Amino acid sequence: MADKCVAIIPAAGQGKRMNASVNKQFLSLQGMPVIVHTLRVFDECAAVDEIILVAAAGEEHFYRKLITEYEIRKLTGIVTGGRERQDSVYNGVLSIRGGCEIVIIHDGARPLITQDLILKTIAAAQETGAAVVCVPVKDTIKVVGENQRVKKTLDRQLLWQAQTPQAFRYGIFIEAIESARADCFMGTDDTSLVERLGGDVKVVPGSYENLKITTPEDLILAEAIMARRNKQCG
Numbered sequence: 080m081a082d083k084c085v086a087i088i089p090a091a092g093q094g095k096r097m098n099a100s101v102n103k104q105f106l107s108l109q110g111m112p113v114i115v116h117t118l119r120v121f122d123e124c125a126a127v128d129e130i131i132l133v134a135a136a137g138e139e140h141f142y143r144k145l146i147t148e149y150e151i152r153k154l155t156g157i158v159t160g161g162r163e164r165q166d167s168v169y170n171g172v173l174s175i176r177g178g179c180e181i182v183i184i185h186d187g188a189r190p191l192i193t194q195d196l197i198l199k200t201i202a203a204a205q206e207t208g209a210a211v212v213c214v215p216v217k218d219t220i221k222v223v224g225e226n227q228r229v230k231k232t233l234d235r236q237l238l239w240q241a242q243t244p245q246a247f248r249y250g251i252f253i254e255a256i257e258s259a260r261a262d263c264f265m266g267t268d269d270t271s272l273v274e275r276l277g278g279d280v281k282v283v284p285g286s287y288e289n290l291k292i293t294t295p296e297d298l299i300l301a302e303a304i305m306a307r308r309n310k311q312c313g
């Protein structure tokens with residue numbers, strides 16, 4: 080187990096592609112808000128010591144209510160997010176008090192995460208310094224240029240789709256995110272910040288079930304997966 084492991088949960092996006100009347104993290108899945116599902120898995124994971132939630136400006140009090148109602152015990156802070164996901168993650172990491180051995184970052188909008196994957200990601204980060212959960216790409220991926228003309232087809236054997244969680248030794252991540260900010264580099268995930276400095280990033284094979292609630296059909300899929308899991312449990 081890590082000396083101290085802090086989970087950062089970015090939940091400060093606008094959810095534009097979801098096109099819902101409320102923030103997608105507040106939408107209901109099996110009768111409970113998406114964000115509560117996500118937080119519960121981290122709260123119940125023995126390897127996680129603290130949770131920091133990153134919320135959009137003005138939404139902090141909604142989260143505070145949920146944290147109290149659903150008794151999320153390990154939450155130590157709610158911080159305000161930034162314009163891009165990377166800015167939100169930065170605000171979260173900066174708010175860690177007294178440092179930690181491992182920081183693990185997970186999208187608030189991925190409620191189907193499991194404790195098993197969290198534990199594997201933390202262990203991989205302890206080994207190499209940085210780790211990312213990925214699944215092999217299922218489709219054939221083409222590079223497309225101007226006028227919708229295919230430039231080439233990539234070798235699928237080499238392609239993996241990045242998810243979260245992504246975990247790091249604290250010092251490695253601080254250096255990578257500070258350096259990205261200094262160079263105005265904006266990554267679409269967290270480990271890409273370490274990759275650009277030449278760091279070693281280990282892939283943890285994940286699950287297609289760990290989907291991100293991005294567009295309305297994701298919610299339908301997530302409902303079905305959760306209903307099946309609940310049935311299996313009891």
Ligand SMILES: Nc1ccn([C@@H]2O[C@H](COP(=O)(O)OP(=O)(O)OP(=O)(O)O)[C@@H](O)[C@H]2O)c(=O)n1
Nearest residue numbers: 089090091092093094095096162163167187188
């Ligand atoms: N400035 C941002 C943008 C995103 N996120 C969070 O990062 C996760 C992954 O982002 P994504 O699913 O792309 O969410 P949105 O940016 O909200 O989606 P969209 O692009 O459709 O607006 C989400 O939990 C989201 O709330 C964040 O904390 N701060």
Ligand SMILES: C[C@](O)(CO)[C@H](O)COP(=O)(O)O
Nearest residue numbers: 164186241242243267268269
């Ligand atoms: C970090 C991430 O979950 C990896 O798949 C994803 O990139 C975040 O979502 P976004 O749509 O890029 O904001």
